[in-house]
Amino acid sequence: MKNKTILITGGTSGIGLATAQLLQGEGARVLVTGRNPETLAAAQATLGPSAIVIASDSGSIGGARELGAAVRKHADKLDGAFLNAGVARFGPIEDMTAEIFDQMFGVNVRGVYFQLQSILGLLTRPSSVVFNASVVAQLGLPTASIYSATKAAVVSLGKTLSVELAPRGVRVNTLSPGPIATPIYAKLGLPADAQKGFEEQMASQSLFKRFGTPHEVAKLARFLLSDDSSYVIGVDVTIDGGVRLT
Ligand SMILES: NC(=O)c1ccc[n+]([C@@H]2O[C@H](COP(=O)([O-])OP(=O)(O)OC[C@H]3O[C@@H](n4cnc5c(N)ncnc54)[C@H](OP(=O)(O)O)[C@@H]3O)[C@@H](O)[C@H]2O)c1
8 A cells, every 4th residue: 555645534433543544554645534523633643643634524515525625635646535434323213304314315325425526536547446335235124224225325326436437447346344343333323222232133143253343344445445456346345244144
């Protein structure tokens, strides 16, 4: 990854932060985005002064469209982008509201789409774009209806845009993690006992009987962002410890 400049949305926590650390350790220059001032500051402290930390709300259409301009203040090209920022709210259909629906689609789908549109002019030829979807798009997980629909949309965008952007030298791929130990589980909006039960169920469904680590996903993201995957295009790579099989 030496001398590569890589943008990671949602790079202030969990999978995004682990990917930023891995790529930085391999010589890449990383730009990470997030929204929460505390996690933005913590990420700057973790990644150090060479990392560019950008406050950018993926859920606002203005924020998504302005991402390219925000990046341009610090970098004149991008060799790759990991469009990873995402939110998850779980609950039965009776408890879901139009606001929750719009928020999840706003960040997970509209944000990804218009962020990519806004950085297109910065992407080098060749370059690599990776979307973070989820294995839930392949499952039928109760209480995850809206979230799963957003991730199915992300997989679809990855497939279509891989064909559309190939002539520009931009490779698009998607990765689909299963249960990965990150702060996202505390943000699901489930009561504490339901959250614990869900986490235990997910761990037991894995063939390894455990959650994956953000670092394990980061290594897959690194592969897809690097020249090592130069002939890989338009795929959705599942990294779920076998959860989809049980
Ligand atoms: N963990 C899993 O089990 C799992 C499984 C499958 C897929 N995924 C996907 O992996 C991605 C990363 O999740 P994670 O597990 O690493 O969760 P996380 O630790 O909660 O990290 C989410 C990241 O996204 C950022 N983000 C959320 N909403 C944003 C917004 N409106 N604008 C800008 N940034 C925003 C967060 O920044 P702030 O802190 O500033 O909000 C944070 O940096 C998500 O797309 C998620 O759906 C996770």
